[in-house]
Amino acid sequence: MHSKKQISHDECQETADWLMSQTKHRPQVAIICGSGLGMLADTLKCQVSFAYSDIPGFPQSTVQGHAGRLVFGELKEKTCVCMQGRFHMYEGHSLSKTTFPVRVFKLLGVETLIVTNAAGSLADDLQPGDIMIIKDHVNFPGLVGLNPLSGPNNDEFGPRFPAMSGCYDKGLRCLAMEIAKQQGIASLMQEGVYAMVGGPNFETIAEAKLLYRLGVDAVGMSTAPEVVVAAHCGLRVFGLSLITNKVVKSYEDSDSVSHEGVLSASQLRSHTVQQLVIDLIGRMEINNSKTTNNAV
Numbered sequence: 001m002h003s004k005k006q007i008s009h010d011e012c013q014e015t016a017d018w019l020m021s022q023t024k025h026r027p028q029v030a031i032i033c034g035s036g037l038g039m040l041a042d043t044l045k046c047q048v049s050f051a052y053s054d055i056p057g058f059p060q061s062t063v064q065g066h067a068g069r070l071v072f073g074e075l076k077e078k079t080c081v082c083m084q085g086r087f088h089m090y091e092g093h094s095l096s097k098t099t100f101p102v103r104v105f106k107l108l109g110v111e112t113l114i115v116t117n118a119a120g121s122l123a124d125d126l127q128p129g130d131i132m133i134i135k136d137h138v139n140f141p142g143l144v145g146l147n148p149l150s151g152p153n154n155d156e157f158g159p160r161f162p163a164m165s166g167c168y169d170k171g172l173r174c175l176a177m178e179i180a181k182q183q184g185i186a187s188l189m190q191e192g193v194y195a196m197v198g199g200p201n202f203e204t205i206a207e208a209k210l211l212y213r214l215g216v217d218a219v220g221m222s223t224a225p226e227v228v229v230a231a232h233c234g235l236r237v238f239g240l241s242l243i244t245n246k247v248v249k250s251y252e253d254s255d256s257v258s259h260e261g262v263l264s265a266s267q268l269r270s271h272t273v274q275q276l277v278i279d280l281i282g283r284m285e286i287n288n289s290k291t292t293n294n295a296v
């Protein structure tokens with residue numbers, strides 16, 4: 001399952017070329033929507049969308065709440081591409097497949113990647129409905145060698161040993177907090193550390209206690225591989241976790257988490273997340289110039 005075989009630069013290029021032959025949109029910003037957060041894609045103007053099953057080389061989404069569509073369009077004068085549904089390691093995709101879209105985005109000319117996810121909170125002061133700006137992550141699968149960059153390095157994308165110390169852009173984190181204050185939602189927001197675990201089961205109480213002691217603020221089953229690959233190829237990254245549940249970390253607590261609960265909690269706040277992301281895209285500066293906007 002976790003084959004070391006990397007998807008080659010040529011294979012990524014083939015998919016990018018196919019997409020560029022199907023739409024004149026040339027995205028500057030890519031957005032990966034977390035569980036239940038796919039409605040963000042519906043806000044794009046002049047939309048052109050593709051089912052993942054129609055895109056050469058693309059894996060399929062198998063998780064409820066991940067529609068499986070790639071949507072191109074305009075948002076606040078910027079050209080965007082939005083993944084309505086991401087790929088997770090636990091679905092059985094290799095990590096190279098899981099992160100394949102990120103490299104395709106790079107080849108499409110994307111400069112900034114926005115990742116969103118639904119996550120459980122460990123921090124005492126993060127409640128369901130809160131939004132955590134990801135300032136750093138712990139990539140548990142990566143720490144034991146389940147890393148999308150394992151295998152021969154693809155020098156065309158980036159170096160063998162990429163630094164990860166600044167992988168969540170500080171300027172965008174500050175801008176998001178400023179926007180949250182202006183939108184009156186600052187009380188819902190704080191920065192924190194996201195940990196990726198392999199899933200698909202949720203945490204045992206002992207695992208939850210361990211994560212808590214390690215200083216992890218929120219936990220989920222995605223995002224870190226995408227961010228590692230994005231940082232490797234020089235994309236600027238911004239990440240948000242929508243807190244959908246408290247992780248049960250006491251044997252006295254009879255609460256239990258479910259994916260259905262995660263989806264309904266994320267839908268309750270999806271509009272707030274949307275507004276934040278829309279304004280962030282509107283206010284962020286992009287270095288590469290826009291090549292097209294009005295044609296589909």
Ligand SMILES: O=P(O)(O)O[C@H]1O[C@H](CO)[C@@H](O)[C@H]1O
Binds near residue numbers: 118
């Ligand atoms: O990380 P996203 O895709 O938002 O999804 C989160 O929600 C699912 C569990 O309910 C897991 O896939 C977890 O990673």
Ligand SMILES: Nc1nc2[nH]cnc2c(=O)[nH]1
Binds near residue numbers: 118244
């Ligand atoms: N691992 C994990 N992933 C989640 N995604 C949403 N909530 C959770 C959670 O509590 N744990």
